[in-house]
Amino acid sequence: MNMTERYTENQLSALREKIRARLSPKRFAHTLSVEACARKIGEELLPDAVSALSAAALLHDIAKELPVDTQRELACRSGIRLTGTELLCPAIYHSFAAVSVIRSDFPEYAGERILNAVARHTVGCAEMTVFDEIVFLADFIEDSRTYESCIAVRNSFWSAFYAAKDSAGKELALHRGVMESMDRTMQILIGKGNYIGEDLLFARNAQLKKILGD
Numbered sequence: 001m002n003m004t005e006r007y008t009e010n011q012l013s014a015l016r017e018k019i020r021a022r023l024s025p026k027r028f029a030h031t032l033s034v035e036a037c038a039r040k041i042g043e044e045l046l047p048d049a050v051s052a053l054s055a056a057a058l059l060h061d062i063a064k065e066l067p068v069d070t071q072r073e074l075a076c077r078s079g080i081r082l083t084g085t086e087l088l089c090p091a092i093y094h095s096f097a098a099v100s101v102i103r104s105d106f107p108e109y110a111g112e113r114i115l116n117a118v119a120r121h122t123v124g125c126a127e128m129t130v131f132d133e134i135v136f137l138a139d140f141i142e143d144s145r146t147y148e149s150c151i152a153v154r155n156s157f158w159s160a161f162y163a164a165k166d167s168a169g170k171e172l173a174l175h176r177g178v179m180e181s182m183d184r185t186m187q188i189l190i191g192k193g194n195y196i197g198e199d200l201l202f203a204r205n206a207q208l209k210k211i212l213g214d
C-alpha cells in the first residue's frame, strides 16, 4: 500500500491502461471523464490530493461490468455492512465490490481515503469527506452524462463553484451539488419504483446539515 496516497503521472498512466483493459470503451470513457472532473474540482479544493482523486476516480467503476452475482459476493467480502434494503439494490453492489477488487488487484491504491471514496460513490454516507464528495459529484456531473438531472446539477454546480469567492464558498457549492445529486437520484429511484438504500437518506440529510450549519 502507498501510505502517502500520492501517485506520479507514470503510475496513473499505467493504472489507466490496466483499467482500459477491464472496461468497455463506453465505461472507460465515462471513467476518464470522472477523473478529469474530479481533478478539476480537486485542484481548487484539495490540491495535495489530486493524484489520489485521479486514482479513486479511475477505480470507482472497476467492478461495474462484472456479473451481478459476482458483484454481490465481492461486496459482501469487502467487510462493509450493507443494510437489508441495500442488498435489494443491485445497482449499488459495484461500489462495495470495487473495494474487494482494489484490495486484491490494485493494493498500491488500497489506502483508506481511496477505498472510502469508491465505496461511497453510489449511496454516500453520513460522514462524507470533501474527498468523498468530489468523487461522488464528479461521477454524477462528468461531461459525457446526458441525463437531464446530470446536466442540471452540472450547470448549477459549476456556476456556483466559479462564482464563489473563497474556498469556503467553493466547498459549500460542493456540498450543495452532492445534495442535489442525491435528491435527484432519490427522485429517479421513486419514479422507477425502486428501493432507496437508507444510507442515501442519511447521507442526504448530512449534506443539508453541512449547508445549513445546523
Ligand SMILES: [Fe+2]
Pocket: 030, 034, 060, 061, 139
Ligand atoms: Fe461511475
